[in-house]
Amino acid sequence: MLLNKPNIILPALITVTAISGTSYLLPDEDAVLFFNYCSTGCNYIRAIYSNDVFYLPLSELFSLLCIYYEVDRSKMVIEGKWYDPDIDWKLDFNSHEAQTGKVSFLFSVDDYRLDMTDIYISSNLFERAFNLRFKINLSTLNLSLEYDGELPVDRQKERKRRYLKIEAGEEKKDNFRLIYPHKRQLFKTGVLDYNVGVVTGSGSSLFNYLFKGGAELLGGAFSGGVSGTHTGNLNSIKVVDASWEYLFNDNPVITTFRAGQLYSNGVFQRRITGVACSNEPVIPRRYCNYHLTEGTSSPGSDVELYLNGRLYAYGSTGENGYYRFEYPLSYGSVRSKVQIYKPDGEVVIRESRITTPEDFLPEGAITYDIKGGFSDNGSFDFRGRNFFYQGYVAGGFTKNITVRAGAAYPGGEAGIQYYTTALARIRESYLVKIFVAPGVIYKTGAEAYYHKGHSWQITYS
Incomplete structure (x- = not known):
């Protein structure tokens, strides 16, 4: 007894x-x-x-x-x-x-x-x-x-010392307000980088140059450059990554508007000259969803939760021996360890590893990205260029399922190409991804990540 x-x-x-x-x-x-x-x-x-x-x-x-x-x-x-x-x-x-x-x-x-x-x-x-x-x-x-x-009391005292450090850290957490907020301006000088070179030999010379810079323009950020080569009667000049971007603060409908030279994503990878808008967060999300870790042990046990080797939270089991921790799940791989100190001195360790890819969205979140323009070859001549547009909508259906659907038109005689991506996480350790673009590519894969560092990956297309 x-x-x-x-x-x-x-x-x-x-x-x-x-x-x-x-x-x-x-x-x-x-x-x-x-x-x-x-x-x-x-x-x-x-x-x-x-x-x-x-x-x-x-x-x-x-x-x-x-x-x-x-x-x-x-x-x-x-x-x-x-x-x-x-x-x-x-x-x-x-x-x-x-x-x-x-x-x-x-x-x-x-x-x-x-x-x-x-x-x-x-x-x-x-x-x-x-x-x-x-x-x-x-x-x-x-x-x-x-x-x-x-002795057990020595370990208990050390645990209490760690708990006090956590509580002290929580008290010091403050949401620091911005004392000097940024004020948009019509124009504000920025930076300019340049590279100029001359090569001579055999009675001829080659002159090349590259100018890249950035500045605030019309309340947005302009960046880009010009590169060129001059030799004899030959003179070539190209525009390099020239674009203007405007950010919308605290607007869930649209966060970014871009115009200039852009890069598409999705089925067709293209560089285009056009415009784009999106509600993707300007600052990448750090956390995806809240994750729940729960279990049972002997009543009166001390329970600690470690995330990536650091003590994150602590608690104790009640009369029913139940413990529960809820914490924000960051993107990437998180190793969690629950360390249980039973009243009789036994220490029980339960470890797990959960991986959250960047494609995952928080539950209930909906994002989109739309791009349209002409194929870009770096010159100022728009004649003969194909029209191109692409867009997608993605949503977090649950904490463990994200679905993305989109369409792209590469121009010319090609028709509109639709595609769908589904990403699911199963029991923390397993990821399943399905990508379907009818008539172009069918791709599926599975991955697994374990707390001891082992992993495997299977892809079929």
Whole structure:
């Protein structure tokens, strides 16, 4: 039978002893010791002094040191387990045998005393059975403890220190407002980069140049350049990535308008001269959705959640042993670890890994991107160019399913080409992607990512 408060059972243990006719209740002298340990602080401990020996309260000290144990009243046995290292221990007050791991020894009735409130054992038995070295200063009645390693209370204190750091970090989080917001201007000078070179030889020379720059124009950002080559009677000049972009603040319908030399995405990859508009966020999303991690453990357990090796949150299980964490899921790969500290000292670790591609959208989010113009060859001559347009709409149907549908017209005699993409995540570790462009390409694939670093990928087209 597991008990969260073993000291309640000890009087029953004593009663059984008295009923059996083998009572060791002696007229001993009570003493109060001042116990000071780094992880418990200062405490007064009631001890029994008999025949020049101090007997220390097992239940009271184990409660302070967070050492969990079980009591078998029928067998007169107290037993428990050390989890670092993994060793079982037992004290049998019927056969007077102590066992720690594979080592066992006998103790005598002079090694312990029974009282109506607790069971008291000598410091010698504490050291032999548990390697707990209690030292008593007779002149000051101070009790100290030495132990090779970390006790459960030491680990608990370290956990509380980490929790305080999290709480302090949350208090320092502020939404800093912008003191000097940007004011749009009709024109504001920017930067200019240039590269000029001359190559001569064999009675001829080659002159080439590249000028690229940017500036604020009409409240938007203009960037681009000109490159050219001149030799003899030959002179060529091209426009390089010239475009103007205007950003709309706090507008869910449209966030970006661009005009100039653009690059298409989707079925056909083209460079065009035209216009584009989109409601894709200007600053890339950092988080996709909120993710839920939940489970069960022993009631009264401390539970910690680590994300990518850092402590993110902590909590404890209630009477039903249930724990629950909800956190924003960032794009990319997130390794989560739930570390559970059970009341009996056992530590349980549950790890997982969840991957969120950039194509994923938050649940309920809808985005679009539309481009239209003429195919671009870098010159100023628009004659003979094909008209081109392309657009798509994407939506996050659920936290784990994103669908995108679009159409493209490459110009000329080609017709409109439609395409659809579906991306789904299954049980955190698995991703499935399907891309269909009728008459052009059919592509499907699956990926898996595991918390130990293993992964695999299959693609078929």
